[in-house]
Amino acid sequence: MNIADVDTPAVLIDLDRVEANLKRTQDYADAHGVRLRPHIKTHKLPRFAKRQIELGAIGITVQKLGEAEVMADAGIADIFLPYNILGASKLARLQALNERVTIRVTADSAETVAGLSEAFAGAEKPLEVLVECDTGMGRCGVQSPQAAVELAKVIAGSPGLSFAGLMTYPAAGKYAEAARWLAEGKRLLEEAGLPAKIISNGGTPDLWHAHEAEVATEHRPGTYIYMDRYQVEKGVATLDDCALTVIATVVSRPTETRAVIDAGSKALTSDTLGLTGFGHVLGYPGAVITSLSEEHGTIDLSASDKKPKIGEKLRIVPNHCCVVSNLFDVVNLTQGEAVVETVPVAARGRVD
Amino acid sequence: MNIADVDTPAVLIDLDRVEANLKRTQDYADAHGVRLRPHIKTHKLPRFAKRQIELGAIGITVQKLGEAEVMADAGIADIFLPYNILGASKLARLQALNERVTIRVTADSAETVAGLSEAFAGAEKPLEVLVECDTGMGRCGVQSPQAAVELAKVIAGSPGLSFAGLMTYPAAGKYAEAARWLAEGKRLLEEAGLPAKIISNGGTPDLWHAHEAEVATEHRPGTYIYMDRYQVEKGVATLDDCALTVIATVVSRPTETRAVIDAGSKALTSDTLGLTGFGHVLGYPGAVITSLSEEHGTIDLSASDKKPKIGEKLRIVPNHCCVVSNLFDVVNLTQGEAVVETVPVAARGRVD
Structure with missing residues (x-):
């Protein structure tokens, strides 16, 4: 099948x-002595996780137990789940994972640590726990290097648990600040006699600066495998690096300057990540996807000399590719103009 | 199982x-002589579509061929698909549907009509086609009542097709304007000897004004079955009417005024529909869900005297319930505090 024959909307x-994205990134990492632990939330496909490891990644990152289970089933042996795991059901799943693969989690509170310890106190293999650090993101995480050390002590003193280090996701524009935070945490941990084995850092926005955070022992990019409009806007990639596109059909041309496509928020997502518009229409640089409803995308063609026709298929680089992967049951793998395989998104919809 | 035992995030x-929502709406419709054709994109569940029809709905509305197929398989016999159907693959699926159920579609261009006619020219049963009208929404649709008549003539003159009427989705705050537009279209169609059998109107935002558009022969509310924060903000429903909630666990309390839950954009969606915040936290009226990443929701508790604890489960009325239905493979049906059944969302993920 050719790309032109794919029924729309669909992911290519x-x-x-x-x-190329995987190799370029691994080459960069190798050249700088950076260890990669790619986040598979972006692709949710065991084959790509395996390829990342083949090329040199030290393991993978997941965001949900369900994602970890899919990847463990596929033979991935080293998984980092940077999340506070709470509640009997999730703790039982975590125990089962810990028995068959290397899995590490994070905690940012004594409550989370207490739950983990209760679940793992009798386990043969202790659970490795990192402290999540809020280095400026304003999401989860302990609020200071001192607090990180305090929680590390709680972990180290908890039956069934082993303190493994620090983890952060640096806020946009605060990469250097995050590195200083982590360095101070590392120093205080050493003083306390609890050296951090792992200091896990960053994502794709900071990818090419990974080596500047010398304190980190690993970097966790996710989006780099596909790239997207956000990364292009931030200068991390070019449009020609973007591997994931949504193919859509122009279903309406109600006016001279308006086109409507059959990809709405169910295909492109409402995520703007602060950008204007809901994606980049390839070949129509002046076109702006101004609004999405669930099954319609409305495009303003005022600034586009070229106007697409009804029935024409457009390819769109979405703002945020990770979220798109979660919206489609299958994706089409392409080479040139050929669709070589259509595969289920194995870890799609793993909400818990 | 009790609601308190549901693993999070999940839909209740x-x-x-x-x-109560279905009955109240059907009672209103019956009292005013309004015919309902509910949009099932909100629930995507055959059982609720059947209940809507049992209570008096004249058929259903869907937005995708895939949704129509799921509903036809479940025994729904009268389906409206208000969309421009283009391309050989989709037209073949539409033909198959037309052979086994009553299905109607819309068109807003001669191109769409030509494709439909080519597919149905040899069919035993002509396809009924309505003209989609842009009465102010700025999405699909012909731009004037005169243009509607011109397209109606094209449909009526096309082999395999039968002109069935007009359809619109009125823009917010333009319900009366839309009714005037449709009335003018109706008048012009009668003058042209092409009376509109069906004039299909509106959604949930205009639900309680449906009877004011006397020109309409049917109304297509979707959200009314569950209601959501947007409809509450618009005065269409109260919080106590909201039937769909997302249950989430507080996984972190990094600061006195911040809570983080395990429901992010993969559970609550990034849809704001113009509202501030990403949902209403029941029992915490001062809490504001200020940001979502895929697996985290960040809540500002500055204006909330009550502060939830780590491990506490919160119930959230999302901004836009239809989109939430599409994000979960299953939903939990509840009565009081009991989960009575967990069911697959049959028409979830039908992207084409």
């Missing part, structure tokens, strides 16, 4: 660009 | 509220 994944 | 559907 350019395999050559995937490989 | 209060069956008593569903029934």
Whole structure:
């Protein structure tokens, strides 16, 4: 099948660009002595997780137990789940994972640590726990390096648990600040006799600066495999690096300056990540996707000399590719103009 | 199982509220001689579509061929698909549907009509086509009542097709304007000897004004079955009418005024529909869900005297319930505090 024959809306994944993105990043990491632990939330596909490891990644990152289970089933042996795992059901799943793979989690409170310890107190293999650090993101995490040390002590003193280090997701524009935070945490941990084995850092926005945070022992980019409009806008990638596109059909041309496509928020997501518009229409640089309803995307063509026709298929680089992966049951793997395989998104919809 | 035992994040559907919402709306419709054709994109569940029809709905509305197929498989016999259907693959699926149920579609261009006619020219049963009208929404639709008549003539003159009427989705605050537009279209169609059998109107935002658009022969509310924060903000419903909630766990309390829950954009959606915040936290009226990443929701508690604890489960009325239905493989049907059944969302993820 050719790309032109794909029923719309659908996701296309350019395999050559995937490989180029993975290699370029691994080469950069190797050249700088940076260890990669890619976040698979972006692709949710065991085959790409395996390829990342083949190329040199030290393991993977997941965001949900369900994602970890899919990846463990596929043979991935080293998984980091940077999340506070709470509640009997989730703790039982975590125990089962810990028995068959290397899995590490994070905690940012004594409450989370107490729950983990209760679940793992009798386990043969202790659970490795990192302290999540809020270095400026304003989401989860202890609020200071001192607080990190205090929680590390609680972990180290809890039956069934082993303190493994620090983890952060740096806020946009605060990468250097995050590194200083982590360095101070590392120093205080050493003083306290609890050296951090792992200091886990960053994502794709800071990818090419990973080596500047010398304190980190690993970096966790996710989006880099596909790239997207947000990363292009931030200068991390070019449009030609973007491996994931949504293919859509122009279903209406109600006016001279308006086109409507059959990809709405169910295909492109409402995520703007602060950008204007809901994606980049390839070949129509002046076109702006001004609004999405669930099954319609409305495009303003006022600034586009070229106007697409009804029935024409457009390819769109979404603002945020990770979220798109979660919206489609299958993705189409392409090489050149050919669809070489249509595969289920194995870890899609793993909400818990 | 009790609601308190549901693993999070998850969707809870209060069956008593569903029934009350359906009955209240059908009673209103019956009292005013309004015919309902509910949009099932909100629930995507055959059982609720059947209940809507049992209570008096004249058929259902869907937005995708895939949704129509799921509903036809479940025995729903009268389906409206207000969309421009284009391309060989989709037209073949539409033909198959037309052979087994009553299905109608819309068109807003001669191109769409030409494609439909080519597919249905040899069919035993002509396809009924309505003209989609842009009465102010700025999405699909012909731009004037005169243009509607011109397209109606094209449909009526096309082999395999039968002109069935007009359809619109009125823009917010333009309900009366839309009714005037449709009335003018109706008049011009009668003058042209092409009376509109069906004039299909509106959604949930205009639900309680449906009877004011006397020109309409049917109304297509979707959200009314569950209601959501947007409809509450618009005065269409109260919080006590909201049947769909997302249950989430507080996984972090990094600061005195911040809570983080395990429901992010993968559970609550990034849809704001113009509202501030990403949902209403029941029992915490001062709490504001200020940001979502995929697996985290960040709540500002500055204006909330009550502060939830780590491990506490919160129930959230999302901004836009239809989109939430599409994010979960299953939903939990509840009565009081009991989960009575967990069911797959049959028409979830039908992107084409």
